[in-house]
Amino acid sequence: MTATSPNSPLPTLGKPAGRSRLAVLAEKGIELVICLCGISAIIFVFGIFFFVLREGAPYLPHLDLGEFLFSANWYPASDPAKYGAGALVVGTLSVTLLAMVFAVPFGLGAAVFVAEFCGRRTRETLKIVIELLAAIPSVVWGFIGVMVLGPIIKDVFQVPVGVNMFNAALLLALMSVPIIVSIGEDALKAVPDSYREAALALGATRWQTVYRVLFPAAKNGLLAAVLLGVGRAIGETMAVLMATGHSARIPDSIFDPVQTLTATIAVELGEARQGSEHYQVLFLIGVLLFTLTFIVNLTADMVVKGIRKK
Amino acid sequence: MFTETPMVRRKERRERVAKTFFAVMAAAMVIPVLLIVGWVVLKGAPAMSWEFFTTNPRRGGTEGGIWPALVGTVYLIVISLCVSAPIGVLAAVYLNEYAKDNWFTRIVNLAVVNLAGVPSIVHGLFGLGAFVYAMRFGKSILAASLTLSIMTLPVIIASTKEALSAVPRSFREACWNVGASRWQTIWRIVLPNSISGILTGVILQVSRTAGETAPVMFTGVATFTGVDGGLFLYHLKEQCMALSMHLYYIRTQASGAREELGYAIAATLLGVVLLVNATAIIFRIYLRSRKKW
Numbered sequence: 001m002t003a004t005s006p007n008s009p010l011p012t013l014g015k016p017a018g019r020s021r022l023a024v025l026a027e028k029g030i031e032l033v034i035c036l037c038g039i040s041a042i043i044f045v046f047g048i049f050f051f052v053l054r055e056g057a058p059y060l061p062h063l064d065l066g067e068f069l070f071s072a073n074w075y076p077a078s079d080p081a082k083y084g085a086g087a088l089v090v091g092t093l094s095v096t097l098l099a100m101v102f103a104v105p106f107g108l109g110a111a112v113f114v115a116e117f118c119g120r121r122t123r124e125t126l127k128i129v130i131e132l133l134a135a136i137p138s139v140v141w142g143f144i145g146v147m148v149l150g151p152i153i154k155d156v157f158q159v160p161v162g163v164n165m166f167n168a169a170l171l172l173a174l175m176s177v178p179i180i181v182s183i184g185e186d187a188l189k190a191v192p193d194s195y196r197e198a199a200l201a202l203g204a205t206r207w208q209t210v211y212r213v214l215f216p217a218a219k220n221g222l223l224a225a226v227l228l229g230v231g232r233a234i235g236e237t238m239a240v241l242m243a244t245g246h247s248a249r250i251p252d253s254i255f256d257p258v259q260t261l262t263a264t265i266a267v268e269l270g271e272a273r274q275g276s277e278h279y280q281v282l283f284l285i286g287v288l289l290f291t292l293t294f295i296v297n298l299t300a301d302m303v304v305k306g307i308r309k310k
Numbered sequence: 311m312f313t314e315t316p317m318v319r320r321k322e323r324r325e326r327v328a329k330t331f332f333a334v335m336a337a338a339m340v341i342p343v344l345l346i347v348g349w350v351v352l353k354g355a356p357a358m359s360w361e362f363f364t365t366n367p368r369r370g371g372t373e374g375g376i377w378p379a380l381v382g383t384v385y386l387i388v389i390s391l392c393v394s395a396p397i398g399v400l401a402a403v404y405l406n407e408y409a410k411d412n413w414f415t416r417i418v419n420l421a422v423v424n425l426a427g428v429p430s431i432v433h434g435l436f437g438l439g440a441f442v443y444a445m446r447f448g449k450s451i452l453a454a455s456l457t458l459s460i461m462t463l464p465v466i467i468a469s470t471k472e473a474l475s476a477v478p479r480s481f482r483e484a485c486w487n488v489g490a491s492r493w494q495t496i497w498r499i500v501l502p503n504s505i506s507g508i509l510t511g512v513i514l515q516v517s518r519t520a521g522e523t524a525p526v527m528f529t530g531v532a533t534f535t536g537v538d539g540g541l542f543l544y545h546l547k548e549q550c551m552a553l554s555m556h557l558y559y560i561r562t563q564a565s566g567a568r569e570e571l572g573y574a575i576a577a578t579l580l581g582v583v584l585l586v587n588a589t590a591i592i593f594r595i596y597l598r599s600r601k602k603w
Contacts, residue, residue, distance in 0.1 A: 019491070027493050031408070037397045038404025041421040041467065044460050048428060051439035109335030117329050118336075128591055129340050135587045136343075136580065137521025138430075139554045143561055143576045144346055147569070177339050205321050207328035228427075235429025237524040238558060262431045262524070269435075269528055274443070286435040290428060297427035301420055 049290060056283030058275075063284065074248040074259075076268060076278045083281045085288075087248045091258035095165055095240060096233040098254060099172035103233075104226055106173070107180030111225070114181065115188035116210055127182075134178035141171045142242030149243070159255040161245055166254045168243040172236055176229035183228055187221020188214055220303050227300035231293050237262040261285050347580060354577030357570035363578075367534065367556075373568075376575060378535055382451070382550030383582075386526065387519045389455035389546075390462065395512055397459075398466030405467070406474040407496055426464035430524040433461045437529035450547045454530030461525055462515045469514060473507025474500060506597045513590040517583045523554040531555045533563065553579045 067073075071084025114126050149170060150162030157166075191214050199209040215222070245257020246267065265282050272279035365375035401422075409415040437457030447453040477500050485495040501508075532549035533556075544550050557575045 027491055030493050034400045034404045034408060037400035038409065039418060040397055040401055041425050041463065042418060044463065045421045045425050045428075047440065048425075048432065048436040048460075051444065052432060052435045055435070055439040055443075106335050106338055109332050110339055113332035113336040117332050126336055126340065129343065131591065132584055132587055133339065133343050135517050135521075135583050136347075137523070137554055137583060139521065139523045139558050140350075140576050140579055143557055143572060144350065146561060147572065148346065148349060174339070174342065181339075205325040205328075207325050208321075210328070231427045235427070235432070237429065237431040238554075242558070242562065262429055265431050265435065266524055266527065269438075283435055283439070286432045290432050293427050293429055293432075294424055297424050298420070301423055 049287070052283055052286045052290060056280045056287055059277060059280035059284060062277075068281075068284070072248070072250050074264075076272075076281070081277060083277075085261065085264075085285060087250050088259055088261045088264050088285070090250050091165075091244070091248070092234060092260040092262070094251060095168050095172060095244065095258060095260060096230060098165060098169035099176060099233050100226070100230060102170065102173035103176050103180060103229055107177045107225070107229065108184050108222060110177070111181045111184030111188060111222075112210055112214075115185045116206060116214070130178045130181050133174070136175075138175065138236060138238040139242075141175060141239040145171045145239060145243030153255075157255060161257060163243050163245040163257065164255050165244060165251055165258045167245075168240045168258075168260075169254070171239045171243055172233045175236060175239065176232045179232055180225045180229040183225035184222050187218040187225060190221060191217045224300040224303045227296055227303065231296040231300070234296065235262065235289065235293050237266050241266050261289050265289075347584070350573055350580060351577045354570065354573035354575075357568070357574035358577065362574060373571075376553065376556060376578065379551040379553045379556040379575075380578075381544065382531065382535075383520055383553045385451055385544055385550055386455050386458055386531075386552060387516050389451065390459035390519050391512065391515065393456060394459035394463050394466055394515060398463050398511075398515075399470050399508060401463070402467045402470035402474055403496060403500075406471050407492070407500065422464050422467050425460075426468070428461075430461065430522060433457055433525040434528050436460075437525060442529055448547060449528070449532075449549055450530045451544060451550050452530070452546045454526040454550075457525045457529045458519050458522060461522065462518050465515050465518055466511050469511025470504075470508045473504040473511070476507060477503045506593065510590045510594050510597070513586055513593065517586040517590070520582050520586065521554055521579060523552075523558055526552060527555055527558075533559045553582070 067082075067084050069089060070086045071082070072087040072090075073082040073084040074087055075082040110126075110130075114123055118126070145167050146163060149167050152162070153159065153164070153167055154162035195213050195217055196209055199213045204212065240260045241263035244260060244263060246259050246263055247257040248259040248264070249256070251258050265285055268278065269282050272282060362375045363380065364377050366377055367379075368374035405415065405418060405422075409418065434457065437453055437460075441447045441453035441456050442449055445453075447456075481499050481503065482495050485499045486492075490498065530549050531552045533551070535549055535551055553575060557572065557579060560572050560575060
């Protein structure tokens with residue numbers, strides 16, 4: 001090492017070759033670790049699929065896919081046990097659908113308000129509240145569904161039980177709205193300002209701009225926002241477990257109790273002996289859920305990529 | 311002079327209606343939250359006392375305090391953080407600093423997005439299959455924390471990536487020009503300049519971990535375990551209690567629990583999560599105000 005007194009000439013800039021072999025080796029080692037961490041997400045996604053499938057796989061040869069997906073006979077405790085998850089699939093899909101009926105208009109409406117209609121101050125405040133809304137744990141939502149929403153629904157709609165599909169759908173809507181708002185706002189923000197300026201120059205009002213220019217331009221991003229909201233709603237466990245009423249029947253009305261795929265696993269896995277048929281079927285339901293959300297997320301991602309290419 | 315034609319008037323009226331309409335939509339999300347949080351805190355407050363926070367639950371959780379659940383939640387947070395923070399930060403470093411723009415990187419990014427979208431109960435199944443049975447950790451704090459750390463990994467990766475990409479490229483170029491290697495640049499320049507952003511992500515991970523129930527209910531969180539007093543009484547291979555699970559248990563399994571008890575636990579959980587999030591938000595605002603570039 002050269003001493004750097006004020007008078008000494010500037011040290012020549014060190015070339016990589018100037019570093020000790022140890023330093024070069026250490027750098028290689030660190031890069032290897034970083035690379036490993038980088039691909040860890042892939043490893044974990046495959047790992048999740050592998051380990052969940054591994055526990056459920058022994059039942060696969062006995063699995064009648066038609067019965068599993070479409071029969072509503074879910075009697076895991078009777079003899080012989082029946083594993084028709086049809087009612088659970090219907091439960092998950094109907095709760096999700098009803099939740100989206102509430103969440104999509106409100107979520108996209110709020111996204112439009114945040115992105116286009118309000119001032120900077122309001123926007124920052126709203127975004128913070130939305131972030132806090134997203135942070136409320138799902139078990140607290142479930143608790144609110146049972147203790148607060150249930151009695152209200154019972155009184156207002158004159159129904160025998162307050163914990164039902166409607167209750168759970170309301171909770172799911174509130175839980176998935178933050179995703180829809182934040183992704184939807186990003187999508188609207190991604191529309192170039194020149195589009196807005198062109199519309200304004202033609203004499204369009206804000207609303208006309210939103211309706212005629214921004215919606216068509218941002219439709220892929222808005223669709224992705226909705227899809228991610230759907231993904232969140234399908235995978236939600238604790239809130240729907242507590243608020244749906246948990247009854248494996250095909251519902252007749254939106255005030256009937258239902259049972260979802262996620263809640264079934266949460267309730268029954270504790271009772272199922274490791275390695276038993278019931279245990280394996282529950283893991284297969286996990287595989288089904290994984291696949292469902294994977295497809296939804298993949299579609300959302302491809303829809304978003306679609307905009308970027310344009 | 312400009313005179314309003316009926317058409318202009320109609321246009322303006324529509325504009326006002328649209329604005330009000332969207333404002334109501336936004337308000338419809340904000341108001342219930344404030345009401346709910348307020349209501350839970352109001353109902354829970356009478357049951358919250360020093361004893362509530364520092365004693366063991368009695369009679370199957372229907373009476374007494376939540377001390378073991380608090381300790382258990384802290385354990386889960388700290389251990390899962392120790393695993394997911396380094397992996398997550400390094401993964402983000404890889405994605406932002408090393409990865410080339412090719413198909414492989416796209417797949418990695420896709421995997422991160424999908425990992426974030428895996429339902430929490432499926433994470434629980436994975437934890438049970440992988441950590442509890444295949445790796446023979448048993449139902450334990452260790453297994454539960456590892457499950458949580460994998461679940462929260464995408465949160466840290468996403469926020470760290472954002473923090474890293476906010477560091478201007480010129481900083482890196484200046485550093486490379488004086489002969490620093492890639493890692494030296496990252497260690498001396500990129501990470502120090504983005505540390506606050508990274509910390510924000512870590513804080514958000516803490517809030518997520520505190521509230522999750524489904525991933526831990528089969529991997530290591532028991533409905534009832536006592537703690538004698540000290541903080542270090544849980545062993546890694548033991549099961550622990552957690553606030554979120556305790557709330558679920560009190561509400562559904564334990565019969566005869568007082569209503570206030572449930573509200574008090576819910577309020578505690580909400581308090582922890584919202585406090586942590588508020589910290590992250592304040593941190594971020596402070597950060598933005600003193601940005602150097």
